[in-house]
Each structure stands twice: as structure tokens, then as C-alpha cells.
Amino acid sequence: MVLKLSHHHLQAICQHGESTYPNECCGLLLGKIVNDCKTVVEVRATENVWNAEAAQLFSGVEGTRENQLSNYAISPQTMLEVQKEVRDRTLQIIGIYHSHPNHPAIPSECDRLYAWEQYSYIIVSVMAGKAQELLCWELDSEFNFQAEEIIIVNNLEKSKTK
Numbered sequence: 001m002v003l004k005l006s007h008h009h010l011q012a013i014c015q016h017g018e019s020t021y022p023n024e025c026c027g028l029l030l031g032k033i034v035n036d037c038k039t040v041v042e043v044r045a046t047e048n049v050w051n052a053e054a055a056q057l058f059s060g061v062e063g064t065r066e067n068q069l070s071n072y073a074i075s076p077q078t079m080l081e082v083q084k085e086v087r088d089r090t091l092q093i094i095g096i097y098h099s100h101p102n103h104p105a106i107p108s109e110c111d112r113l114y115a116w117e118q119y120s121y122i123i124v125s126v127m128a129g130k131a132q133e134l135l136c137w138e139l140d141s142e143f144n145f146q147a148e149e150i151i152i153v154n155n156l157e158k159s160k161t162k
């Protein structure tokens, strides 16, 4: 699939990643899926609720620690609340974004185990507090991450109302 989003959305993700540095940030991509194209309508920042308890579920997985320097989690309650809210707006959760402080924008094994099929996963690399590379990933049928193409659209909302 292809993921369409605006400069404004990209900026919001990068700024969130910089604001939580050196911890990981996370959030939801809200939008629509039409044919083979996902369109982001809104980027929603969420709280990173990763803690020691969550780390236990993934113990033994490479790179898993008890702090938020290299892990994130979105609470199931937040997921449900946002799902309900966007359904009323005929939107859906189409993906998740998070940051990789001082690491490349490549998914970790923990990211893969935590991932859902059909979601897009945007990762922004934040090096020394500055957002750098931003990549998008989706799972293939073998449950491995493949790069997903990003198309940057300007004035997304305006062009839709025409």
C-alpha cells in the first residue's frame, strides 16, 4: 500500500519525537483506506505507557528494557476510545507512529512482535534530540516488515472538499 500524508502531519510526528527525547514518543495515524491507498487525516499523539510490566511480556526479546528509551506502548483503553471516536467521523486507525531515539528508523524485533497487520508503522529517528530520517513500514504476509511508500500531499483537507 501507499501512505499519503501532509507536511503538517510529518512535522507533528517529528516535533513529538523531539519533545519526548531521549524517550520514545508514540501516536496514532487516523484516516481512510481507499483501494490501495491509506490517507492520513489526523495525527494523534498518545502517551507512551511502556513500563516494567510491559517489558516482562517481551522479556528475552532483543532490545527490550524496562525504560522508554527503546520501547513504547499505547494503552488498550486509548486504542478503544480513539477507535470509537473516529468511527463516528467515518475514519479509522490506519497506523501507529513512534520515535527511535539515537537509533535508525528501522523496526526492532519488539516492534514486529507488537505490530498489527494492515497498520502502517511510521518510525522517526531522533538523533541527539533532532528528528532525522522518517520511514514507513507495513507487515507482509510472512509477518516481516517491508518499507511502505510515503506520498507527501499538501493541503490534504482542502483538496478533499473540492
Ligand SMILES: [Zn+2]
Pocket (backbone or CB within 6 Å): 070, 098, 099, 100, 107, 108, 111, 123
Ligand atoms: Zn521501535
